[in-house]
Amino acid sequence: MNCDEFVELVTAYLEGTLAPETEQRFVGHLAECDGCDRYLEQIRVTVAALGRLPEQGLDPDARDRLLAAFRDWPAG
Amino acid sequence: MVDAALPADAVVVARLRTRDEAMFAALIDAWSPGMLRAARAYVADDHTAQDVVQEAWLGVLRGIDSFQERSSLRTWVYKILVNKAKTRGVRDARTVPGLGLADERDDGPTVDPARFRAADDPYPGHWRSSPPAWPSPEDGAVAAETRRLLAAALAGLPARQRVVVTLRDVAGHTSDEVCAQLAISAANQRVLLHRGRAALRAALEHHWTREATA
Secondary structure, three states: OOHHHHHHHHHHHHHOOOOHHHHHHHHHHHHHOHHHHHHHHHHHHHHHHHOOOOOOOOOHHHHHHHHHHHHHOOOO | OOOOOOOOHHHHHHHHHOOOHHHHHHHHHHHHHHHHHHHHOOOOOHHHHHHHHHHHHHHHHHHHHHOOOOOOHHHHHHHHHHHHHHHHHHHOOOOOOOOOOOOOOOOOOOOOHHHEOOOOOOOOOOEOOOOOOOOOOOOHHHHHHHHHHHHHHHHOOOHHHHHHHHHHHHOOOOHHHHHHHHOOOHHHHHHHHHHHHHHHHHHHHHHHHHHHHO
């Protein structure tokens, strides 16, 4: 496998959707290529950081309004 | 998203139907942050995203008594959210252009071909030089800078990539959930996720390379 093919298969690899034969070639290449090893690691770092973006909550006023609407909602 | 505090769907739905306010409060507290992120991928500003999430929760109230449980509760809630967000995005003229249509480039390399050796090289298709190392994400300042850069780069992604990356990597939904929420195929979802992630990695690389040579 070449590096330019490897970089396009990274997401399918992480999703576990590569065909077994392709996955073998992917993992084989990974074992011997420092550049692709780093590329994959940087994708992992990027994905992990996306999962830690600061969270925003609902405005407290909006939350109160929703709870009031819930309280007044006729039972089904 | 950490939903560990929430009971199983059937329990949540039953409690909502008996108008258990504490259950509703727990649900909106657990899911609204992710919903705000997802809404923000469609609309122009945080304020509008807040409106969209409120509208979605009111939609949940209207629908909960007839919810059929064919999908998970979260997927159903997010489908309502995505519909509200799309409607609002159209109204505000910053829509997700034709979500579901091939309106953006979905093919072509995600890494600049100039980074790889040419066909006449002894090692064609291999890196000319390895991607440069980044500063350690263990460093708090680096982590904070990374988050700032990613938030900006995410906002600059093509709309469909932005929505998929937000739902998958920011809000933590599974591939199956996102396909159901957006009514797109697994293959399409994977292409959008792949292109979005590659572009975000490239944005980080661009920044750290410039820092290193500054």
